[in-house]
Amino acid sequence: MQFDLIPLFSEDEALRFRRAGLLGKAAILRAARRHVRRKLDTIGDWGDTVVVQRFVDLNPSIALEQAAVTGKRFVYDVDDAVWLTGSQTMGDPMGILKRSSRKVQWLAGRADHIVAGNDVIAEYLSRRNETVTVVPSLIDVHDYALRRHYQGQTLTLGWIGSSTTARYLKRLVPIVERFAYESSRLVRILVVGGHAPQMSGVEVLEQSWSTSAERRALSEMDIGLMPLDDTPWSRGKCAYKALQYMASGIPAIADNVGISAQVVEGAGYVASDDAGWAEGLRELSGDATLRSRLGEVGRHRAEARYSFERWLPTLESIWRAP
Numbered sequence: 001m002q003f004d005l006i007p008l009f010s011e012d013e014a015l016r017f018r019r020a021g022l023l024g025k026a027a028i029l030r031a032a033r034r035h036v037r038r039k040l041d042t043i044g045d046w047g048d049t050v051v052v053q054r055f056v057d058l059n060p061s062i063a064l065e066q067a068a069v070t071g072k073r074f075v076y077d078v079d080d081a082v083w084l085t086g087s088q089t090m091g092d093p094m095g096i097l098k099r100s101s102r103k104v105q106w107l108a109g110r111a112d113h114i115v116a117g118n119d120v121i122a123e124y125l126s127r128r129n130e131t132v133t134v135v136p137s138l139i140d141v142h143d144y145a146l147r148r149h150y151q152g153q154t155l156t157l158g159w160i161g162s163s164t165t166a167r168y169l170k171r172l173v174p175i176v177e178r179f180a181y182e183s184s185r186l187v188r189i190l191v192v193g194g195h196a197p198q199m200s201g202v203e204v205l206e207q208s209w210s211t212s213a214e215r216r217a218l219s220e221m222d223i224g225l226m227p228l229d230d231t232p233w234s235r236g237k238c239a240y241k242a243l244q245y246m247a248s249g250i251p252a253i254a255d256n257v258g259i260s261a262q263v264v265e266g267a268g269y270v271a272s273d274d275a276g277w278a279e280g281l282r283e284l285s286g287d288a289t290l291r292s293r294l295g296e297v298g299r300h301r302a303e304a305r306y307s308f309e310r311w312l313p314t315l316e317s318i319w320r321a322p
Contacts, residue, residue, distance in 0.1 A: 006040070051074075060102075062106055069107070075113045076113070078116055078117065080237065114133070115315070116133070120259075133314070136305070155183065156189075158191075158220070166195050177202065180201040187203070188202065190221065191205065222285070224248075228255040239258070248299075251298065252268035253281065254270055254271065256272045266294075266297055268280070
């Protein structure tokens, strides 16, 4: 099976879009939309199935979505609560102008099949379409080296995310500061992809996201962090960060929000409150053997439940269905 990919932005455009001001973003988006429209005009030369992941376009207009799916068998793939907008997603309050909810309803209502990243997403989309299959976020486990744990003089906590999700780290500041104060080891935190909050008594290392920075951080982490606020947006998340930790053999500590417990339980610690976070940090920091054991459980679970090998037959049956 072969796919022709039509991303809205190239890698260079995506980087420039993130860094640009409002007028710059508008210009980059206009150029990108023209390019995508030209590609979509040749869609008749392609195969019979079109897969749309989230949206085709960032604009409120559904013109590009219509051009992509009209007259084709259409599979809609959704891995976040993308019907929420603006401040609901921790994003720009003006994001409501994107009219994401309207787009989701239009796409879901016209899809021949919907692939949802978790049960929360599936429940919402099933109101518009009865043909919904839950396929979790998937990870190529073979891309991740297995972390070897030992009890050194430094304990390294780690987090990987984005500029918006980095806000979740703020609530961990007093917990990690107290833990570091009581620890006999140097505590440091690696933050990749977002702004790191400063923490008293903790060595904070912040890096822009790149594949190499991500892999480097995973090779050094003793404990992976996945804090989340209990909001509709967070409950729709698919715990990909936890899967990265698990594939790397790193035990995670995660807030008990959405599917976190389903993914992490037994391969790390699921915290229902600040005390749960403190307990997880304390127990994992003091026992390299425990970290290794939970890391191995996580690695095996990632292979068995969240790998491409596990789910490719299901996805192929959806993509190929008449």
